[in-house]
Amino acid sequence: EAGVAQSPRYKIIEKRQSVAFWCNPISGHATLYWYQQILGQGPKLLIQFQNNGVVDDSQLPKDRFSAERLKGVDSTLKIQPAKLEDSAVYLCASGNSGQRSRYGYTFGSGTRLTVV
Amino acid sequence: AQTVTQSQPEMSVQEAETVTLSCTYDTSESDYYLFWYKQPPSRQMILVIRQEAYKQQNATENRFSVNFQKAAKSFSLKISDSQLGDAAMYFCAYSFFTGANSKLTFGKGITLSVRP
Numbered sequence: 582e583a584g585v586a587q588s589p590r591y592k593i594i595e596k597r598q599s600v601a602f603w604c605n606p607i608s609g610h611a612t613l614y615w616y617q618q619i620l621g622q623g624p625k626l627l628i629q630f631q632n633n634g635v636v637d638d639s640q641l642p643k644d645r646f647s648a649e650r651l652k653g654v655d656s657t658l659k660i661q662p663a664k665l666e667d668s669a670v671y672l673c674a675s676g677n678s679g680q681r682s683r684y685g686y687t688f689g690s691g692t693r694l695t696v697v
Numbered sequence: 698a699q700t701v702t703q704s705q706p707e708m709s710v711q712e713a714e715t716v717t718l719s720c721t722y723d724t725s726e727s728d729y730y731l732f733w734y735k736q737p738p739s740r741q742m743i744l745v746i747r748q749e750a751y752k753q754q755n756a757t758e759n760r761f762s763v764n765f766q767k768a769a770k771s772f773s774l775k776i777s778d779s780q781l782g783d784a785a786m787y788f789c790a791y792s793f794f795t796g797a798n799s800k801l802t803f804g805k806g807i808t809l810s811v812r813p
Contacts, residue, residue: 612799614800614801621805621806622805622806623701623788623790623805623806624742624788624801625803626800626802629800637800670740672742676799684730684747684749684792684794684799685732685744685747686744686792686801687744688741688742688743689741690739690740690741691740691741691742693740
């Protein structure tokens with residue numbers, strides 16, 4: 582099966598600019614996650630979608646971050662305006678979390694964002 | 698809240714030798730999954746091994762095996778016959794099984810280097 586697709590691979594922007602990341606999950610996976618991974622740390626969940634509804638966005642800085650998942654498939658994560666501390670890798674994952682026999686998560690290759 | 702602790706930031710192993718990576722977690726739940734992920738410089742988060750909490754038998758995948766101690770809340774990864782390609786960051790992760798609302802919580806990771 583095809584993996585989780587993410588783009589772009591790299592992005593460099595100046596602070597206060599805006600940026601958007603795109604994710605296409607594995608076909609049939611209802612759950613989609615966006616994680617932020619700061620250099621040297623483990624990934625931190627930003628937002629979780631179930632189909633096109635938000636399940637958990639408690640750690641999403643809503644004053645500058647937004648995300649949507651139209652039609653329950655692709656998702657876009659946006660930052661506006663960006664701050665220096667937003668420099669990180671943004672990982673998208675999709676999950677098959679409803680079936681024990683196939684329980685697991687698949688990650689995309691991530692987008693490395695550098696804010697200068 | 699569930700937490701995952703990886704207290705060793707770095708480890709090194711000689712090629713062909715065996716190394717064990719440690720992980721502890723905290724949860725009040727009884728039905729959960731534990732994972733070890735490998736993240737090479739390409740940033741792709743690759744599943745190494747998965748353990749279901751209700752299974753007493755330790756999971757194995759070729760050269761990779763775990764020592765799951767449920768009462769002690771310990772979940773270590775053993776890599777046998779280490780290869781140069783095993784060099785990467787390794788993350789321990791926890792997921793409470795709630796069906797569609799499940800999500801992964803990661804530890805801080807450990808950097809494994811393999812000496813030729």
